[in-house]
Amino acid sequence: MEELGFSAADIFELEPDAGLGNGGLGRLAACYLDSMTTLEIPATGYSICYELGIFKQKIVDGQQVELADNWLEPGDSWLIPKLDETESIRFGGKVSTRWENGRVMVDHTDYTTVMAIPKDMVIAGYGTNHTNILRLWDAKSPDPVDISLYSSGEYLKAVEQQAMAEVIAKVLYPDDNHYEGKSLRLKQQYFFVSATVQSICRAHRLQYGTLRNFHHKHVIQINDTHPTLVIPELMRILLDEEGYGWEEAWHIVTHTVAYTNHTVMAEALEKWPQQLIETLLPRIWQILVEIAGRYQRELNAAFHGDQSKVERNAIIWGGQVRMANLCICACFAVNGVSALHSDILRKDVFRDAYQRRPAQFFNVTNGIDHRRWLSEINPQLDGLIRDCGGGDYLLHPESLSKLEDFQNDSGVLSRLGEIKAANKRNFASYVARETGVILNTDAMFDVQVKRLHEYKRQLLNVLHIVYLYQQIKSNPHFDMTPRTFLFGAKAAPGYYVAKEIIHLINCVAKMVESDPACKDLLQVVFLENYRVSLAEKLMPASELSEQISTAGKEASGTGNMKFMMNGAVTIGTLDGANVEMYQRLGDENIFLFGLTADEVVETRQKGYSPYEYYNHNAALRAVIDRIAQGFNGCSFNNLTNRLLFSNNGGQPDEYMLLADFESYRAAHERAGHVYRDPKAWNKIALLNVARSGIFAADRSIQDYARDIWDVPVRDLSKVTVRGTKKK
Ligand code: 8GP
Numbered sequence: 001m002e003e004l005g006f007s008a009a010d011i012f013e014l015e016p017d018a019g020l021g022n023g024g025l026g027r028l029a030a031c032y033l034d035s036m037t038t039l040e041i042p043a044t045g046y047s048i049c050y051e052l053g054i055f056k057q058k059i060v061d062g063q064q065v066e067l068a069d070n071w072l073e074p075g076d077s078w079l080i081p082k083l084d085e086t087e088s089i090r091f092g093g094k095v096s097t098r099w100e101n102g103r104v105m106v107d108h109t110d111y112t113t114v115m116a117i118p119k120d121m122v123i124a125g126y127g128t129n130h131t132n133i134l135r136l137w138d139a140k141s142p143d144p145v146d147i148s149l150y151s152s153g154e155y156l157k158a159v160e161q162q163a164m165a166e167v168i169a170k171v172l173y174p175d176d177n178h179y180e181g182k183s184l185r186l187k188q189q190y191f192f193v194s195a196t197v198q199s200i201c202r203a204h205r206l207q208y209g210t211l212r213n214f215h216h217k218h219v220i221q222i223n224d225t226h227p228t229l230v231i232p233e234l235m236r237i238l239l240d241e242e243g244y245g246w247e248e249a250w251h252i253v254t255h256t257v258a259y260t261n262h263t264v265m266a267e268a269l270e271k272w273p274q275q276l277i278e279t280l281l282p283r284i285w286q287i288l289v290e291i292a293g294r295y296q297r298e299l300n301a302a303f304h305g306d307q308s309k310v311e312r313n314a315i316i317w318g319g320q321v322r323m324a325n326l327c328i329c330a331c332f333a334v335n336g337v338s339a340l341h342s343d344i345l346r347k348d349v350f351r352d353a354y355q356r357r358p359a360q361f362f363n364v365t366n367g368i369d370h371r372r373w374l375s376e377i378n379p380q381l382d383g384l385i386r387d388c389g390g391g392d393y394l395l396h397p398e399s400l401s402k403l404e405d406f407q408n409d410s411g412v413l414s415r416l417g418e419i420k421a422a423n424k425r426n427f428a429s430y431v432a433r434e435t436g437v438i439l440n441t442d443a444m445f446d447v448q449v450k451r452l453h454e455y456k457r458q459l460l461n462v463l464h465i466v467y468l469y470q471q472i473k474s475n476p477h478f479d480m481t482p483r484t485f486l487f488g489a490k491a492a493p494g495y496y497v498a499k500e501i502i503h504l505i506n507c508v509a510k511m512v513e514s515d516p517a518c519k520d521l522l523q524v525v526f527l528e529n530y531r532v533s534l535a536e537k538l539m540p541a542s543e544l545s546e547q548i549s550t551a552g553k554e555a556s557g558t559g560n561m562k563f564m565m566n567g568a569v570t571i572g573t574l575d576g577a578n579v580e581m582y583q584r585l586g587d588e589n590i591f592l593f594g595l596t597a598d599e600v601v602e603t604r605q606k607g608y609s610p611y612e613y614y615n616h617n618a619a620l621r622a623v624i625d626r627i628a629q630g631f632n633g634c635s636f637n638n639l640t641n642r643l644l645f646s647n648n649g650g651q652p653d654e655y656m657l658l659a660d661f662e663s664y665r666a667a668h669e670r671a672g673h674v675y676r677d678p679k680a681w682n683k684i685a686l687l688n689v690a691r692s693g694i695f696a697a698d699r700s701i702q703d704y705a706r707d708i709w710d711v712p713v714r715d716l717s718k719v720t721v722r723g724t725k726k727k
Pocket of ligand 1: 557
């Protein structure tokens with residue numbers, strides 16, 4: 001391309017992000033596709049070919065505005081339509097069953113058909129010719145426009161059917177860690193699940209002539225509960241299309257499906273209204289009723305009639321279908337995504353199921369694609385690692401530990417510092433080019449980027465910033481390490497409180513910017529439209545990584561790992577994978593603060609009173625009063641009231657910001673002190689990179705392959721990476 005006068009970098013910039021997910025859940029799947037391919041595991045990822053991915057965020061007058069993300073325009077260059085592998089999906093209609101020749105015959109009439117057209121993206125691995133496929137299903141109506149209606153002037157009616165079908169693949173639901181019981185969402189789920197299961201079965205029949213050995217050849221890994229309908233859908237195919245008996249079909253299904261849980265947040269657990277399923281998916285509903293009835297009898301026997309346990313674990317109860325319980329009932333393996341999260345699943349969320357079948361439960365700690373999130377985005381650090389003897393780390397991420405030998409080498413430490421400084425300058429020039437904002441590169445880059453959610457506590461970060469501001473203004477002896485606070489976060493469009501927090505961050509940013517007292521000391525910048533391509537630029541430039549969720553709430557986190565790998569030091573709670581980071585880093589190399597997950601539960605049980613913290617901590621009180629006062633005529637009373645008083649019968653300060661504030665402030669103070677000694681700071685940064693190998697997605701995929709899928713992986717011990725020295 002360069003020979004033709006183009007710049008490759010400019011062309012890469014033109015490629016839109018494939019925004020087919022919300023946050024960490026979607027990005028994790030993308031990293032895993034890379035690793036499964038690199039490890040030569042034959043695997044396919046399935047999703048919907050959304051016309052509009054996660055919305056584009058604009059900030060107008062400090063507030064989030066959502067714009068459509070039309071990524072497919074240039075983005076479909078990588079998608080190969082496979083028209084001959086189209087599947088048809090049935091919605092609605094009437095179902096009747098009868099016995100004939102010893103098997104159930106199902107008559108399904110008056111249904112609406114939607115065609116599922118696969119668009120395949122080929123995934124290349126590293127150092128292998130093996131490829132895998134990401135299959136995205138597009139939705140189309142089988143009926144062409146009704147010409148007779150059209151020519152008689154009934155334009156709308158003529159295209160109605162088509163529009164109804166195509167709306168299924170129109171737009172991605174923008175909620176993260178939250179569930180909305182919308183009919184279109186259920187249609188999307190069944191659409192992509194049915195297309196997927198039908199297509200796997202079709203290929204399997206072609207190869208083996210039967211589905212009787214299906215479970216010997218496939219594992220279907222349910223990535224959170226969204227694809228749970230694979231369970232009744234596979235049952236439907238085995239019962240209705242293959243004519244197998246219930247027991248045989250159930251055996252095949254329960255030896256095929258495995259479930260990964262990605263959150264313990266109650267509002268994220270899917271519970272579909274029974275009526276919705278009944279009308280939209282009548283045959284699936286019949287199968288669900290049968291699964292649920294059998295399971296309930298099993299639970300009754302196992303719990304000796306203990307009704308509270310039976311109720312808690314039932315699949316259909318009170319007019320709702322609980323997808324997580326269906327997964328627990330049918331899946332041969334259930335896993336959480338960090339050691340702490342898997343523990344909480346065992347001891348709390350799924351405790352009854354765990355007591356009955358402990359061997360069903362696993363942990364697979366998340367991981368990230370280190371080839372993308374280190375080597376590709378941070379070429380200078382990649383060079384340093386190679387120079388320190390880690391030349392084979394792309395396929396052997398544990399070799400990052402070679403850096404440990406240089407922890408007291410001033411040459412290496414200052415080179416690491418120079419790399420960070422250069423990455424900060426690069427990022428700052430990008431921001432200046434795109435937005436006109438000039439970042440202070442002499443200040444510590446203190447970064448919180450992730451979806452906006454109250455449990456992730458961006459508001460705690462703001463409380464601390466306002467505290468610093470007030471100290472600068474009122475305390476002539478206040479001695480602080482200069483900070484540039486960077487935020488990036490999308491809020492779900494319907495999540496009002498999250499949007500208010502974005503507005504508050506922007507108001508605080510403006511106040512700080514316009515106050516000369518903050519010059520060169522304090523800066524706050526909200527980066528618009530946080531997305532993967534922006535993260536790729538930001539991670540190498542970050543110095544302090546904010547991982548400050550209420551302990552027990554963040555299932556794992558993966559941003560935490562990306563920062564660590566790029567030599568940012570974490571300020572964080574003992575939550576999700578932070579716990580495992582801490583185990584490897586020790587107290588000296590991470591800034592820990594706050595209540596532990598157990599303490600959070602205990603404090604709640606004892607009767608948590610945030611008002612007492614407000615009363616007893618004058619600095620905190622001043623911060624909250626300042627925010628309540630509002631900025632430029634914008635009130636943030638609603639946010640402060642949520643911290644101090646119970647609202648709508650909810651808990652005051654549900655995520656315990658006030659309980660953790662003082663220890664968060666103190667941890668920041670410690671980080672600030674260490675930062676003033678570049679050698680000490682760079683040593684910590686170096687050890688973070690050196691000990692991050694365990695968080696490579698290759699390790700996670702090896703765990704899945706060994707513990708859950710029982711499939712062989714490429715033997716990397718024999719692979720030597722040709723040592724091209726990059727600098
Ligand atoms: C996210 C978790 O919040 C995050 O900690 C974890 O790193 C990531 O999954 C990958 O495992 N979970 C979700 O986004 C989630 O559960 N979303 C669905 C419920 C809507």
